[in-house]
Amino acid sequence: MSKSATGEADRRRTPRFVCGGHAQLDCLPSSGLALRGRLRDLSLGGCCLDTTLPVDFGARAEVLVRVNAASFRALGEIRAVRDRSLAGVEFVQLSSRGREMLADVLADLARRNAAINTLRAERHDQDEEALARQLETARLGMLSFGRWLPVPQENVGGEESGNNQHVEASIIAPGPLIVTVDLFG
Numbered sequence: 001m002s003k004s005a006t007g008e009a010d011r012r013r014t015p016r017f018v019c020g021g022h023a024q025l026d027c028l029p030s031s032g033l034a035l036r037g038r039l040r041d042l043s044l045g046g047c048c049l050d051t052t053l054p055v056d057f058g059a060r061a062e063v064l065v066r067v068n069a070a071s072f073r074a075l076g077e078i079r080a081v082r083d084r085s086l087a088g089v090e091f092v093q094l095s096s097r098g099r100e101m102l103a104d105v106l107a108d109l110a111r112r113n114a115a116i117n118t119l120r121a122e123r124h125d126q127d128e129e130a131l132a133r134q135l136e137t138a139r140l141g142m143l144s145f146g147r148w149l150p151v152p153q154e155n156v157g158g159e160e161s162g163n164n165q166h167v168e169a170s171i172i173a174p175g176p177l178i179v180t181v182d183l184f185g
Contacts, residue, residue, distance in 0.1 A: 014043045014044040015110075016041045016042065016043040017106060018041050019041060019042050019109055020038075020039060020067070021038075021039040021042070021065065022036065022038060022066045023039055023047065023049050023064060023066070024036050024064040025049070025051070025055065025061040025062070025063055025076070025087075026063075027056075027060070027061045028059075028060045028061055028062065030062075035052070035053055035055060036052065037049035037050055037052070037087065039065070039067065040086070042065070042067065042102075042106065042109070043106070044103065044106060045090060045091060046076065046090040046091050047063075047088075047089050048080075048087070048089070049086070049089060052085070054081070054084040055081060055087045056078065056081075057078055057080070058077065059077070059078045060075065060076070060077050060092070061075075061078070062075060065102075067105050068105075070104065072095075072097070072098035072101040072102055073098060074091040074092070074094045075091070075092045076089040077089070077092050
């Protein structure tokens with residue numbers, strides 16, 4: 001069992017998908033007041049809503065969920081309340097048609113997530129390849145630049161060597177660039 005950010009055990013039995021959409025909660029027994037919310041995620045077992053008004057933990061409600069062109073009703077129970085505006089709703093009862101509709105929506109979300117993950121993986125691979133090509137190009141550029149840098153000759157045996165030679169095959173390891181700045185002078 002996985003743990004949530006708060007350290008509690010994650011009791012979800014079905015995968016959850018981030019999605020957009022809207023929901024309406026009609027708390028039971030009905031007071032005539034419908035609470036509207038924005039879907040944050042959805043699963044076969046329930047959903048998370050961002051509501052405008054707080055809801056009570058443990059309250060039962062009729063839930064009308066709308067995602068794209070699909071909509072279904074379910075009997076739900078508020079199982080989690082966070083920050084007074086997030087409500088975790090467990091679907092307690094769904095009609096067979098409602099369950100089919102929910103399963104279709106989730107299958108579509110799963111296909112979209114798989115396609116997005118594939119595109120991200122391909123992009124990541126392409127980014128790695130492009131970075132390797134850029135680094136190789138930069139390395140070759142530095143090598144060709146290093147061929148024409150003047151390399152001072154060391155004094156051997158106390159002789160002065162006043163001329164600098166251009167060395168074609170030398171690779172000069174760059175040292176740290178130190179810039180002295182006098183802020184007060």
